[in-house]
Amino acid sequence: MEILKKVAIIGSGICGAYLANALAAKYEVYVFEKARGLGGRSASKRQAETSFDYGVSYFSIQDLDLKSFLSGALFHENIELLDRKIIKLDRNDKENSENQIVESFPERTARENTEGGVWEQSTEALFVSKPYGNSFAKTLLKDIKNIFLETRIYGVVKENAGNVVEPRSLNDSKYKLILENAAEFDVDFDIIISTAPAEQTAQIYSKYDDLVKSLSTVKYNPAFVLMFSLKQSAAVFLSPTVSDGISKIRDADILKIKNSIIEEIIFNHKKPLRYSSTPAFVIKASKSFTETNLEMEHALIEEALLNEFFSIMGFDLDSMPELGFKHLHRWLYSTSNNNLEEYVDLRLENLQDCDMISRDDKQESLFLKAENEEIYAVGDYIFEGGENAGIEDCDQGLGTCGVEASLLSARALAQFFLDEQ
Numbered sequence: 013m014e015i016l017k018k019v020a021i022i023g024s025g026i027c028g029a030y031l032a033n034a035l036a037a038k039y040e041v042y043v044f045e046k047a048r049g050l051g052g053r054s055a056s057k058r059q060a061e062t063s064f065d066y067g068v069s070y071f072s073i074q075d076l077d078l079k080s081f082l083s084g085a086l087f088h089e090n091i092e093l094l095d096r097k098i099i100k101l102d103r104n105d106k107e108n109s110e111n112q113i114v115e116s117f118p119e120r121t122a123r124e125n126t127e128g129g130v131w132e133q134s135t136e137a138l139f140v141s142k143p144y145g146n147s148f149a150k151t152l153l154k155d156i157k158n159i160f161l162e163t164r165i166y167g168v169v170k171e172n173a174g175n176v177v178e179p180r181s182l183n184d185s186k187y188k189l190i191l192e193n194a195a196e197f198d199v200d201f202d203i204i205i206s207t208a209p210a211e212q213t214a215q216i217y218s219k220y221d222d223l224v225k226s227l228s229t230v231k232y233n234p235a236f237v238l239m240f241s242l243k244q245s246a247a248v249f250l251s252p253t254v255s256d257g258i259s260k261i262r263d264a265d266i267l268k269i270k271n272s273i274i275e276e277i278i279f280n281h282k283k284p285l286r287y288s289s290t291p292a293f294v295i296k297a298s299k300s301f302t303e304t305n306l307e308m309e310h311a312l313i314e315e316a317l318l319n320e321f322f323s324i325m326g327f328d329l330d331s332m333p334e335l336g337f338k339h340l341h342r343w344l345y346s347t348s349n350n351n352l353e354e355y356v357d358l359r360l361e362n363l364q365d366c367d368m369i370s371r372d373d374k375q376e377s378l379f380l381k382a383e384n385e386e387i388y389a390v391g392d393y394i395f396e397g398g399e400n401a402g403i404e405d406c407d408q409g410l411g412t413c414g415v416e417a418s419l420l421s422a423r424a425l426a427q428f429f430l431d432e433q
């Protein structure tokens with residue numbers, strides 16, 4: 013019987029889930045996740061009949077092969093290309109509900125199934141995972157047997173490290189994972205892949221200086237995310253007495269807001285398969301508000317965000333609807349400061365200037381590897397030497413690209429292993 017190499021994947025977010033799924037046919041895959049559930053930053057919370065996606069909301073994918081992968085049978089039930097109404101607001105003109113709307117994108121049919129079965133996606137079209145934000149990762153992991161939840165990895169050591177051992181060739185390298193209280197996980201691994209955010213990966217790989225040096229240059233934005241539901245039904249939003257501008261705003265699926273302490277409002281109950289009987293919102297605070305108030309008491313953050321939310325929605329103090337469930341989450345790592353599109357374009361341009369560079373070399377720039385070790389790092393922060401291109405408009409107006417960045421990085425590493433065989 014063929015003995016498969018053992019791969020340890022640290023993290024069960026979209027990146028780890030993609031890799032586990034891609035490598036499972038040729039490797040014995042183990043997934044380690046420190047949290048109680050799967051999905052990492054594609055997190056969702058269920059509360060009574062309502063659910064909230066408080067990490068990834070929607071994601072855009074430009075890469076054609078990835079789009080084709082997402083339109084395949086595996087995701088039939090769990091990923092949808094979405095028709096949605098997005099409105100951009102500028103709160104510099106908040107007194108005037110008409111003027112604050114700077115751009116309004118009409119609802120459109122985003123999904124067209126072409127002959128090849130690939131979804132055609134307009135630049136603004138967005139994918140959504142259903143019925144929950146983490147259904148994407150869960151689908152990829154559904155056939156993986158060795159998943160260890162609530163298992164934080166603290167480090168990696170080479171088997172017999174510290175003892176005098178026979179010199180090993182690279183291919184014989186075996187690694188142990190270090191768990192809580194310096195205990196070792198009882199399996200020898202041939203390959204270790206961390207998909208944790210850069211800072212956490214640097215801690216796990218602290219013995220590998222070259223990796224730590226690169227990883228420590230990555231910076232992430234923190235983000236406050238407030239999720240809440242209303243006690244009343246959606247009818248409370250459909251008052252005939254409000255202006256046209258406010259009606260449009262209340263009828264949106266997503267609001268993108270400038271010059272406000274809120275950056276984005278997601279009408280979570282309008283996503284597919286969210287059977288919520290009352291409106292449920294996820295609001296993401298602006299970067300500057302989060303950074304300035306990172307250590308502030310949560311009750312004060314909630315109050316400030318809710319006041320701004322109800323003002324945007326055109327409710328005054330006396331008419332504010334009553335809240336049902338409410339919870340504030342503080343993400344220390346939300347999106348990385350590397351601009352994927354600019355970064356990848358830049359790298360590919362540079363590589364194209366070089367005659368000797370093959371496609372593989374380009375792919376290899378999308379993951380990190382410790383020198384002479386079978387130790388790898390992947391994630392949305394893909395970079396080399398930590399060039400930070402400045403993320404501000406990674407978004408390109410509507411979508412965000414963290415998920416695509418993670419998938420591209422994971423795919424590059426998966427191809428590297430699968431080509432090797």
Ligand SMILES: Cc1cc2nc3c(=O)[nH]c(=O)nc-3n(C[C@H](O)[C@H](O)[C@H](O)COP(=O)(O)OP(=O)(O)OC[C@H]3O[C@@H](n4cnc5c(N)ncnc54)[C@H](O)[C@@H]3O)c2cc1C
Binds near residue numbers: 237414
């Ligand atoms: C509030 C918010 C909104 C976002 N919105 C969007 C969006 O709309 N569109 C978009 O494309 N992107 C968005 N992003 C970014 C997107 O979430 C990420 O780019 C993507 O989910 C990253 O996936 P990943 O698998 O690479 O990393 P993660 O999802 O972070 O997965 C890493 C996993 O590793 C685990 N882990 C960490 N350390 C250890 C350890 N020591 N041992 C074991 N496990 C460990 C973590 O618990 C986590 O599950 C958003 C992020 C946040 C926080």
